Amino acid sequence: MNAAKRQKIFTRFKAANPHPTTELEYTTPFELLIAVILSAQATDKSVNLATRKLFPLANTPEKMIALSEAGLMSLIKSIGLYKTKAKNILATCQLLIQHHHSQVPRTRVELEKLPGVGRKTANVILNTAFGEPTIAVDTHIFRVANRTGIAPGKNVRVVEDKLIKCVPIEFRHDAHHWLILHGRYVCMARKPACSCCLINDLCEYEHKNLDNNPVVAMNS
Known part of the structure; x- marks a missing residue:
């Protein structure tokens, strides 16, 4: 895919959803x-x-630790892998208190030292909490980048590096959110909604599905 086509794609994403953000609730x-x-x-x-x-x-980290592992697990037991996640969260809270004055660190190196935090999670925090132009490649973004031809790659790190390189700088901060929402609601894994896709004519997917029913636009 050439640079001019990518420019058009992200211009359309921005026009449809000027201020995208995560669907996770936080303050x-x-x-x-x-x-x-x-x-x-x-x-x-x-x-x-x-x-x-x-x-x-x-x-806060202090209040989270005060819950105890059993108390935390009772509140998150509806989520998969809740036992492991509870252990990681409490260990992370201890490190935040001991080494970061109970604050979330603003560097990738320090974030990735926290239990339960890998490169993808660090990228989300750097982008969404601190405004860094990072791109966290999850399954949705990996699929969209490969299927559309925006930034094809064999693994998530290759795709991330390609996106950082090829997404125009003015769109780089919001690219993560546009791509994940597009993958979640339009360019879905089993049956992409190509007939109502706003980048249908720019996408390089060879097997476009043009007979499906419209879905909610990517501005959730």
Whole structure:
């Protein structure tokens, strides 16, 4: 895909959704960090249902630790892998208190030292909480980047590096959100809604599905 086509694609994404953001509910960087840790192999909807009960009780590392592991697990048990996630969250809270004055660190190196935080989670925090032009490649973004031809690659790191290189700088901060929403609601895995896709004519997917019914536009 050439640069002119990518420019048109992201121009359309911006016109359709000028201020995209995560669908995870949060009010502070700490709450976002916890929500993203919980979101691994879980839907944003399921995480939001849990954090609506969790955050009023524990919205700081100290309060989270005060819940105890059993108390935390009881509040997030509806989410997959909740036992492992509870252990990681409490260990992360200890490190935040001991090494970061209870604040979420603003560098990738320090974020990735936290239990339950890998490169993808660090990218989400850097982008959404701190405004860095990072791109966290999840399954949706990996699929869209490959299927459309925007930034094809054999693994998530290759796709991430290609997106950072090829997405025009003025769109780089919001690219993560546009691509994930597009993959979640339009360019779906089993049956992409090509007939109502706003970049249909620019997409390079060879097997476009033009007979499906319209879906909700990518401005959720």
